[in-house]
Amino acid sequence: MKVIQLTKISDHLCNDLLSLSNQRFLINTLIDKKLFLIDANGHVKEQFTYNDEALIISTALINEKLIVIQTMEPHELRFYDL
Numbered sequence: 001m002k003v004i005q006l007t008k009i010s011d012h013l014c015n016d017l018l019s020l021s022n023q024r025f026l027i028n029t030l031i032d033k034k035l036f037l038i039d040a041n042g043h044v045k046e047q048f049t050y051n052d053e054a055l056i057i058s059t060a061l062i063n064e065k066l067i068v069i070q071t072m073e074p075h076e077l078r079f080y081d082l
Contacts, residue, residue, distance in 0.1 A: 005042035010034060018059045018067075026067070028056045 010029045018026040023040035033050040050056055054071035061067055069078045 007038065007042045007044060009036050009038075009044060015056060016059045018061055020061060021064050026059060028059055028069075030055060 009027060013030045014027050015030045016028050020026055025038040027036045027038060035048040035050060036044050037046040039045050054073055057070045057072050059067060059069050065082055067080045067082060071078060
């Protein structure tokens with residue numbers, strides 16, 4: 001395989017790669033609590049900081065309308081409207 005695009009997103013561990021509609025992806029980092037929206041070309045389109053004490057463990061997409069974020073400390077499922 002040949003690498004066609006490299007995108008630097010964080011110096012910290014990336015926890016999840018979530019496929020969204022329109023060939024976009026959402027990536028979250030564990031330590032610095034950042035969410036990155038990546039386009040089909042591998043470019044970072046938006047960056048969000050998850051302003052909360054909880055760590056993001058995983059993310060899921062439901063019906064292209066909801067993003068579910070699983071957190072640790074506290075252990076919760078948090079539902080967000082797209």
